[in-house]
Amino acid sequence: MKQWFEERLHLSKGLASLFDHPVPKRSSFLDYLGFATLFALINQAVTGILLATVYTPSAEGAYASIKLIQATPVGNLVRSLHSWGANFMVVLIVLHLLRVFYEGAYKRPRELTWVMGVVLLIGTLGLAFTGYLLPWDQEGYWATVVGSAMAGYVPLIGNFLVEFLRKGAQVTGTTLTFFYSVHMLMLPALILLAFVPHFFFVLRQGMACTDELGEAKKRGEDVSENSLPFWPNVAFRMILVVIFVGAAMWILAAVYPKGLGAPADVLNKSHYIPEPAWYFFGIYQMLKYFPGYLDVLAMVGLPLIFFIVLFALPWLDRNPSRKPRKRPVALSVAGVLVVGLVLLTYQGMASVPKALADNGVIAHPSFKKDIEPVFQNQCLTCHGSANNYLLDSYADVTKIDVIPGNPDGSKLIQKLEGTVKPQMPIGKEPLSPDQIKTIRNWIQDGAKNN
Incomplete structure (x- = not known):
């Protein structure tokens, strides 16, 4: 049987590239954040499929189906795992991206690996955003109202984008059905299309931390004293990372299960204070430091510039060295941006964001x-x-x-x-x-x- 598959698929070469390569002894658990992110993605896929067997994607049935899911201990745990898994996946993929940046692993020959990683980041944020509305409770409904309103700040086509996202002027049951299809079909397809080449590139090129060993082997040097075999030594470390992430996810899901607030009320008779999802709090807090006429810069300009720079980073960074100590400017700029975003997010969670609709008095409005x-x-x-x-x-x-x-x-x-x-x-x-x-x-x- 093994020979039959080998003749047709040539699996041994792929497995050899995955398992039969040395890794430096100095490698750390941070090198396996990508594998931890993959585990979080698998958790989301499994729990999402289980939830979809009960969930009803309509304004009339969504809330009741979530209550039905939470009526049993198993259903409640599955939903909590899915909710916590979404947060884990966002955090892990951002940490993985920062780790890759710190190591300079986006440089030649891994430019396309980095680009696919940025696409995966966008897909992950999209999954988190579209999933927020699906319970059809006050929290999800108003977070979607606020989040979708951000698109209205895009010059010229803002109103079109808002109506496209909401499938109308307001967030309605049609919006819910649209978000469900995006969440379950379109974004998973995007993530799969980006993940397959991303994983293939990693297999073919290896992890960046192994490059020095590869160069030493080409020079004929003995690298056995400075390296560990991937299997079983390094693979065991990766398994430990997955066990740690999985245990943290299960403990949080059990101790802090995901609750379900009041049903979505489009009239907001209870005066629920609309807030965005937590990963948008940084942008909303930043709005407080911009006058009304510059809101478009905070809401559209800076995020757009950020993602353009992310995609183009391998070609913008001309420094040939990957060593952190030889890249002080790039790391300093990134450090300031990360610290600033973390502080803005923390401040945004502790305060009421600036209202989107209030742009000051307009003397001669259109x-x-x-x-x-x-x-x-x-x-x-x-x-x-x-x-x-x-x-x-x-x-x-x-x-x-x-x-x-x-x-x-x-x-x-x-x-x-x-x-x-x-x-x-x-x-x-x-x-x-x-x-x-x-x-x-x-x-x-x-x-x-x-």
């Missing part, structure tokens, strides 16, 4: 750019196309409650300010004074459809 987004975010849940009292188009907004040139006489302003009860929007925090003043200015300018 309906499309400045007024319509407020109605989309705050009003269309009750006053959308499925209801009798509409606010989902310019004609609907202006035909009843707006008197051009007369904001004080416009019923819209009276409702928003609360002089005519009930104050709108019902079940949500009132619009900020800056938002109301901006709408007043738009009406004062003639309520134009601009």
